[in-house]
Amino acid sequence: MKRVCSGLFALLLLCAVDAAMAQPGYMLRNADLKAKPFLDADTVIALPEKTPVEVVKQEGAWLLVKVRNQQGYVRFLYVRYNVAPTAVATTATGVRAFEGARPSAQGPSTGTVTATTGVRGFDEAALKAAQPDPEELKRMQGFAATADAARQFAQRSQLSGRTVAYYGEDGKPIKGGK
């Protein structure tokens, strides 16, 4: 019984994770649902424009989606989402003091106290009222990473630099790019 329960619990958890990941969206244009994330993969079904889809995950240029009882891949940019997966700050919840969640760490160069109440948003009104804050610039400069530090960070993260050309609006590579 215990095993069944824990099995059930695991299944429930899986469902919960799946539900949390799946993001509702719709087809921006007519496109084929592919069996694999390749242009020449078999077509599962043709999806007309505006077909609702459940996005399971992104794999590079492709999205794994569920459509009714079918599952397959569509081009990432052929889909638009209905709602964001993370609740984005709006009005009432948005004005909360973000700093409340974590104690304020001091910057390296000054003892500037970061406001914990009355957090101003980076909106047009705040921009209009803004006065230069040289101390805050100094603080920002204190967090800068040197090129060497950035390279070490990349190395630790298995991020290797590679050659990729810039592209023009028409999708053609721009010559002379790095």
Place this chain on the structure above:
Amino acid sequence: MMNAKRTLAVAALAAVVLVTGCETAKGLKGVQIGNVDVGQLAENLGGLREVSQPEEIQIGRGVTETLLGAAPLAGDAELQRYVNAVGTWVAQQSERPDLPWNFGVNNSPVVNAVATPGGNVIVTTGMLRLLRSESELAGVLGHEVAHAVRKHHLNAIRKTAFAGLVGQAAQAAAGSRNQELVSSLIGPTKELYAKGLDRSDEFEADRMGVVLAARAGYDPWGLPAALQQLATLKADDNAVALLFKTHPAPSARLDKLAVAMGTSFDSLGGQSNAERYMRATQWLREPAK
């Protein structure tokens, strides 16, 4: 004969402006010689002077001071260093790796990211809260790095005709902080960052941002993924009002990227580092206490 004299007078004035800087240009506003607005001519000439990199950096610092005055940095030093590491690594893939790259996370629920001349980038905690992986962050920062690399803001500031700043920037570049420079940048900063750049600059920064993140080893679909999330937000939402006012609509940006990226990036692969990103930014998603 009359025309020759007029030309000579205009040329002489232009020479004066070039030598003395644009404070003179301001004084000449509205002065007409024949059908030539001398003030305008003087401003144009002032604008033609190439801005040196040290001057660009000083102008950028002045602009950044005012933007930080609108919303201060978030207190999380670890997060500040993390964003600097990612951003500086992305910037190293650009044509201007030697700018003094500096990234700041400001404390604001508003979703936005901005660049200033000379290699400064500010991203809001609201934006970090929306993103879900390091490749998305790299794409967003890559977009901002592109603005700085291509001098989009610097050129926009120069177009608004206060090239006299350049003289002050030169002084500041030679010595320490120049109060006059910073003060004279307040107005133009507010105007530019409330109005935004040309749409073509934004589309170009999108295309470059994708490539810079890809060069850095990230999944090139990070920026499109971030734009997909932005596209779900409504323009009248306070959190995105300024971003949407100053940028083309996310769906328009995605449409442009779809054409520019085509299938060229399909087999590139790359890191997304979603877990590390979510750990670094977790507290932003925790409910306020």
